[in-house]
Amino acid sequence: MTTLTLSKALNEGLRKAMENDAKVLIMGEDVGKLGGVFRVTDGLQKDFGEDRVIDTPLAESGIVGTAIGLALRGYRPVCEIQFDGFVYPAFDQIVSQLAKMTYRSLGKVRLPVVVRIPFGGGIGAVEHHSESPEALFAHIPGLRVVACGDPADAFAMIQKSVICDDPVIFFEPKRRYWDKSEVDTVGGLAAAPSIDQARTLVSGDQVTLLCYGPMVRTCVEAASAALAEGKSVEVINLRSLSPLDIPTIVTSVRKTGRCVVVHEAPVTFGLGAEIAARITQECFYSLEAPVLRVGGYSTPYPPSRIEEYYLPDLDRVLDAVDRSLAY
Amino acid sequence: MAVKAAGRAASRTHYHDGPDVKPELIQLLTPEGERVEHPDYPLELSADEIKALYRDLVLVRRIDFEAIALQRQGELGIWASLLGQEAAQVGSGRALGPRDMAFPTYREHGVAWCRGLDPAKLLELFRGVSHGGWDPKAHNIHLYTIVIGAQTLHATGYAMGIQRDGAVGENGEAAIAYFGDGATSQGDVNEAFIWASVNNAPVVFFCQNNQWAISEPLDRQTRIPLYLRAHGFGFPGLRVDGNDVFACLAVTRQAMQAAREGQGPTLIEAYTYRMGAHTTTDDPTRYRLSAELESWKLKDPIERVKQYLIRSGMAKEDFFAEISAEADEVGNRTRTSCLEMPDPDPASMFDNIYADPSALLAEERAQLVSYLSSFAEGDER
Numbered sequence: 001m002t003t004l005t006l007s008k009a010l011n012e013g014l015r016k017a018m019e020n021d022a023k024v025l026i027m028g029e030d031v032g033k034l035g036g037v038f039r040v041t042d043g044l045q046k047d048f049g050e051d052r053v054i055d056t057p058l059a060e061s062g063i064v065g066t067a068i069g070l071a072l073r074g075y076r077p078v079c080e081i082q083f084d085g086f087v088y089p090a091f092d093q094i095v096s097q098l099a100k101m102t103y104r105s106l107g108k109v110r111l112p113v114v115v116r117i118p119f120g121g122g123i124g125a126v127e128h129h130s131e132s133p134e135a136l137f138a139h140i141p142g143l144r145v146v147a148c149g150d151p152a153d154a155f156a157m158i159q160k161s162v163i164c165d166d167p168v169i170f171f172e173p174k175r176r177y178w179d180k181s182e183v184d185t186v187g188g189l190a191a192a193p194s195i196d197q198a199r200t201l202v203s204g205d206q207v208t209l210l211c212y213g214p215m216v217r218t219c220v221e222a223a224s225a226a227l228a229e230g231k232s233v234e235v236i237n238l239r240s241l242s243p244l245d246i247p248t249i250v251t252s253v254r255k256t257g258r259c260v261v262v263h264e265a266p267v268t269f270g271l272g273a274e275i276a277a278r279i280t281q282e283c284f285y286s287l288e289a290p291v292l293r294v295g296g297y298s299t300p301y302p303p304s305r306i307e308e309y310y311l312p313d314l315d316r317v318l319d320a321v322d323r324s325l326a327y
Numbered sequence: 328m329a330v331k332a333a334g335r336a337a338s339r340t341h342y343h344d345g346p347d348v349k350p351e352l353i354q355l356l357t358p359e360g361e362r363v364e365h366p367d368y369p370l371e372l373s374a375d376e377i378k379a380l381y382r383d384l385v386l387v388r389r390i391d392f393e394a395i396a397l398q399r400q401g402e403l404g405i406w407a408s409l410l411g412q413e414a415a416q417v418g419s420g421r422a423l424g425p426r427d428m429a430f431p432t433y434r435e436h437g438v439a440w441c442r443g444l445d446p447a448k449l450l451e452l453f454r455g456v457s458h459g460g461w462d463p464k465a466h467n468i469h470l471y472t473i474v475i476g477a478q479t480l481h482a483t484g485y486a487m488g489i490q491r492d493g494a495v496g497e498n499g500e501a502a503i504a505y506f507g508d509g510a511t512s513q514g515d516v517n518e519a520f521i522w523a524s525v526n527n528a529p530v531v532f533f534c535q536n537n538q539w540a541i542s543e544p545l546d547r548q549t550r551i552p553l554y555l556r557a558h559g560f561g562f563p564g565l566r567v568d569g570n571d572v573f574a575c576l577a578v579t580r581q582a583m584q585a586a587r588e589g590q591g592p593t594l595i596e597a598y599t600y601r602m603g604a605h606t607t608t609d610d611p612t613r614y615r616l617s618a619e620l621e622s623w624k625l626k627d628p629i630e631r632v633k634q635y636l637i638r639s640g641m642a643k644e645d646f647f648a649e650i651s652a653e654a655d656e657v658g659n660r661t662r663t664s665c666l667e668m669p670d671p672d673p674a675s676m677f678d679n680i681y682a683d684p685s686a687l688l689a690e691e692r693a694q695l696v697s698y699l700s701s702f703a704e705g706d707e708r
Contacts, residue, residue, distance in 0.1 A: 033614045034542035057512035057548050058475055058540050086474065089514060124404040126433070127458045128473050268687065297691045302676035304404050304455030309673035309695065319698070 360634025418575025
């Protein structure tokens with residue numbers, strides 16, 4: 001086991017992916033010499049060359065569009081979108097081209113493209129640098145949407161995403177890039193859960209907390225705080241946002257009878273809505289309380305001096321846990 | 328395991344290395360402070376006008392320094408410095424008439440200054456108090472646009488509005504779009520060129536080519552001088568010494584006047600250099616050589632005007648001391664306005680999302696207010 005930051009875990013995972021398959025490419029703005037603004041690709045251009053780690057022109061649609069072309073030619077591009085709010089110029093290429101090519105070709109074409117997107121707030125940034133657009137992508141059939149929550153997740157998931165033959169939108173919790181934890185960088189990938197699978201991080205029997213990305217740490221901390229008050233909370237890191245790991249979710253909620261979904265993205269039309277609907281359908285007779293959601297308000301991401309009021313935190317999660325238990 | 332790139336970069340001669348195209352750099356004031364003439368860009372400036380430009384340059388740089396210091400001290404979240412680009416911004420900014428409309432990126436502090444926008448409004452954005460918040464009509468400068476290149480289309484559409492208002496011709500109006508070398512790769516910018524061209528829209532595209540898009544040098548965006556691209560889109564392009572405030576003023580005046588009169592768009596490539604980091608979170612020593620920086624220091628936009636003022640006898644030491652003192656005052660004012668800036672009311676995040684009140688937002692606002700007041704009542708966990 002090695003102690004790695006989430007950023008370094010992604011870096012190590014990408015390095016392994018590139019070593020294992022010469023067709024793996026990295027492309028994006030500032031990913032080469034600079035190593036990315038979050039240093040996720042640090043040192044990779046030096047070791048793998050400018051042909052495999054490409055500093056692209058400043059054009060997101062171009063990054064994804066040319067990645068599609070490279071994939072058609074047999075490559076496995078890993079695209080970096082510098083910040084969440086800059087992905088929209090590439091949205092057409094992602095939604096209309098990347099997501100649908102397999103369907104349109106009756107399965108003859110596979111596009112193993114990974115689009116990495118640092119997402120979420122809490123870093124005091126200016127606008128367009130703190131958004132959580134995952135629901136926009138989860139709504140698109142043909143895309144896999146995943147979010148890593150900790151360094152171990154990051155290391156395994158990025159490699160599994162690269163191996164995956166489907167397009168993967170890979171969300172990275174930018175405010176957790178410098179969080180550290182133990183990562184098994186030696187053991188085979190086989191032992192790690194598939195990118196489809198959720199992981200139960202804390203076992204409990206009174207309330208199920210569902211989370212992903214930056215909210216994983218928040219929810220684990222909330223479970224500890226709740227336990228100190230004698231409340232038993234189960235925390236599940238969803239990891240895969242589309243498809244959802246419904247069996248893991250359903251098993252937990254049937255046990256606890258209560259569920260709170262936590263994400264930074266606005267609650268309105270967010271992932272929580274889909275999850276709540278599925279839980280209502282599958283766990284109706286086990287539910288002791290309505291599925292509650294904790295997330296961003298139905299506003300654009302606010303200026304950073306008040307972002308703490310927008311973002312779910314320990315208190316808001318615990319508040320929701322209490323409200324759930326009060327039913 | 329270093330792998331050599333597969334020879335593409337070296338496989339073709341750069342277009343501008345060829346014998347037929349030698350980029351002309353329009354210059355009216357050399358880096359040494361010598362006034363030179365250009366047949367197409369005559370410029371008559373009084374001593375007072377030159378001194379006023381010098382004052383703009385110095386004050387804008389001082390505001391920028393102050394903002395960098397404020398960021399270092401944790402008072403701003405981030406700052407995008409304009410260091411080195413003062414002449415491009417002041418020269419072009421002073422070429423605008425009050426009815427012209429400017430569409431800036433997030434680095435146009437010098438343009439904002441020329442438009443009369445209070446520097447405190449810029450700090451609001453970088454402090455995280457607002458997303459800009461100023462009224463674009465108050466000084467005819469639109470909000471800073473952070474998404475690269477998007478504002479070039481807005482400027483073009485605005486210019487199409489000018490046409491439809493019949494405001495082209497004598498006493499006409501025009502728009503100016505600011506953007507950088509990196510932005511020229513964006514689809515939006517290329518679409519703006521097309522729309523402006525086919526509509527003959529009264530818009531000037533002012534590209535500050537500061538050589539770097541964060542860590543990527545110009546050759547990651549283009550193989551030809553950027554101004555030459557205009558030709559392919561169907562309008563004139565030119566390259567000006569972006570560190571020469573006189574030349575930037577002269578070429579922008581002429582391009583804006585042409586636009587106002589109905590002659591359509593112009594692309595101005597102001598050839599300059601980003602002397603500082605991309606933003607305060609960037610470390611340029613990771614990707615560029617200090618020798619390059621040193622060579623550009625010799626082309627400083629402010630020093631050459633100072634030398635010209637001294638040599639021509641237009642200004643003496645007392646003038647420079649006076650400007651320096653004013654710069655300190657403006658710097659202090661900038662600092663004070665930042666430190667005194669109150670944080671917004673958390674509930675203000677629900678304001679200004681729709682024209683009319685929204686039931687959903689009212690509900691959420693009430694939830695937040697009630698939740699926050701639960702802490703005020705001592706209901707601490």
